[in-house]
Amino acid sequence: MAGNTFGTVFRVTTFGESHGEALGVVIDGCPPGIQVDPGYIQKELDRRRPGFHGREHNPAITDRKEADHCEILSGIFEGKSTGAPIAALIRNTNQHSSDYDTLKNVFRPGHADFTWQKKYGIRDYRGGGRSSGRETAARVIAGAVAKTFLASKGITVIAWTQEAAGISCETRDESVIEANTCRAPDMEAAEKMTAEIAALREKGDSAGGIISCRISGVPAGLGEPVFDKLDAELAHAILSVGAVKGIEFGAGFASARMTGSEWNDEMTAGDEQDNAGFSSNNAGGILGGISTGADIFFNAAIKPVPSIAKIQKTVTVDGAGTSIEITGRHDACLCPRIVPVIEAMAAIVIADMYLRQLTSAEK
Numbered sequence: 001m002a003g004n005t006f007g008t009v010f011r012v013t014t015f016g017e018s019h020g021e022a023l024g025v026v027i028d029g030c031p032p033g034i035q036v037d038p039g040y041i042q043k044e045l046d047r048r049r050p051g052f053h054g055r056e057h058n059p060a061i062t063d064r065k066e067a068d069h070c071e072i073l074s075g076i077f078e079g080k081s082t083g084a085p086i087a088a089l090i091r092n093t094n095q096h097s098s099d100y101d102t103l104k105n106v107f108r109p110g111h112a113d114f115t116w117q118k119k120y121g122i123r124d125y126r127g128g129g130r131s132s133g134r135e136t137a138a139r140v141i142a143g144a145v146a147k148t149f150l151a152s153k154g155i156t157v158i159a160w161t162q163e164a165a166g167i168s169c170e171t172r173d174e175s176v177i178e179a180n181t182c183r184a185p186d187m188e189a190a191e192k193m194t195a196e197i198a199a200l201r202e203k204g205d206s207a208g209g210i211i212s213c214r215i216s217g218v219p220a221g222l223g224e225p226v227f228d229k230l231d232a233e234l235a236h237a238i239l240s241v242g243a244v245k246g247i248e249f250g251a252g253f254a255s256a257r258m259t260g261s262e263w264n265d266e267m268t269a270g271d272e273q274d275n276a277g278f279s280s281n282n283a284g285g286i287l288g289g290i291s292t293g294a295d296i297f298f299n300a301a302i303k304p305v306p307s308i309a310k311i312q313k314t315v316t317v318d319g320a321g322t323s324i325e326i327t328g329r330h331d332a333c334l335c336p337r338i339v340p341v342i343e344a345m346a347a348i349v350i351a352d353m354y355l356r357q358l359t360s361a362e363k
């Protein structure tokens with residue numbers, strides 16, 4: 001099975017299944033001497049983990065309760081990275097595999113069941129196995145290490161729920177993102193999102209949304225200008241998250257309805273450190289696949305949770321028509337838990353591109 005590793009210099013490999021013994025990650029290429037705080041890694045995992053109700057009950061999140069305790073196995077000595085591969089493990093402790101017994105011989109609409117069976121001829125029907133969103137916990141560990149490295153370079157990554165269940169944020173106060181269960185920068189919109197998601201859950205349905213991400217402090221010049229464009233690498237990373245069905249940078253798809261004079265980010269004189277700036281940021285901080293020095297900004301479209309309690313038509317593994325009603329513990333909206341995953345993947349890309357830039361020939 002190919003495709004379990006991401007990155008060129010800062011390389012991340014994940015392993016494990018939703019209902020297996022454990023999930024894990026190996027991070028290769030992390031520079032030595034980075035102060036790695038296990039408490040910070042755990043905090044990032046807590047933002048993503050199921051059953052975590054640090055503030056109040058969240059109707060969007062599954063009731064599966066996993067500690068998601070991170071065990072660092074190698075690559076850290078006296079609190080710092082050694083340059084050796086960093087290996088970490090999360091043990092599964094709260095699987096209800098019997099919830100999936102009825103799904104052994106049928107395909108769930110909206111899931112990877114059918115395509116996985118066609119590709120491999122075998123599948124782990126217990127929560128989707130490797131294709132489960134639970135795999136992203138391993139990514140969050142790698143993302144926490146990447147964010148730590150980037151912070152030492154003055155680079156920050158922050159994501160939030162811009163829209164969920166058809167409710168959009170009208171204001172953006174990043175200080176309140178962690179103060180509401182939807183991780184939205186608009187408290188009033190967050191209350192409406194929560195109410196709508198709760199109503200959908202009561203009806204046995206689910207919701208999608210849009211996650212926005214801003215990366216600040218990235219110097220101009222990161223990215224490769226042909227196949228490995230910075231936006232292409234970010235798109236690869238973000239679209240590798242199973243629930244993401246689209247991505248746009250800067251003005252995004254609105255660019256198609258703009259004129260050149262409207263879209264172009266006019267340049268302005270800089271200061272002693274920066275010899276140029278931009279009066280707007282329709283490019284989302286990337287031109288020609290290379291960072292401009294402005295904030296990198298993108299939106300990611302998150303599909304509705306496919307595990308719903310409504311009766312749906314499907315087929316058996318033998319191709320016979322049937323119907324299905326999914327039971328068990330599932331999210332009603334992925335947005336709150338996917339925010340730290342989007343941050344993690346964005347951080348991994350920027351860390352990798354930063355280190356790739358250091359390996360380039362001096363100008």
